[in-house]
Amino acid sequence: MRPIFVATAERLEVPRQAHNLDCTTAKVARAEADEQDRAILRGRDLYAYDWDASIQYAQGRYAAHAGWAHRAPFSAGRGRSLASLREAYDRGFADGGGDRGDLFDQARRAFGAEARDEQVSGRPDTARMLPSLWP
Template sequence: MARIRERASAMRPLNAEIQAKSERERRARNFAFIEAKASSGSIDARDLAILRGRDARGYDWDEALRYADGWYAAHAGWPHRESELSGGL
């Protein structure tokens, strides 16, 4: 059992790096998809808000999505709803 625990402990940094790399690649692919939509002319206002969140505010993918959702809701006249991440609903 001790050897198994040692191996698992030794693999933790490697597994963490693999997970971090996968997450970076996911975010890059998502932004690339939105950029391709923009270059093809099939982009909508929410997608533009995602890119604006990234470019103007330096947001990563998840933050840019929340920014775009809030921006879209505000322009549509929907009431404000706190997200789970902000400690709200």
């Protein structure tokens, strides 16, 4: 019975991945996509990743951009190679600006991410209004 289950899973995998990528492409076309969706398509276009690898690429890219520690996937599922998913995550992490070989890389990226957030808002987040803004 196992060969039948494996064949059925393989037959269903291709349409699943194509459908997910088509939905993401449609979101980008409608201008409803976020940075994660664009990174998924970037992984597909630049590195010919399938859906699962593109997700890992986007997650690695976001982790590096947000100043997070490197967190490679620890499970593959669906008969996937864990090594291929980790490679996609590592490439996304590097493309996002992360450097696993640098001991202080995470601290620099976290500081840069915080500075970017302040630039977007125009001022640092505060718990209450500043006294100069009181009515």
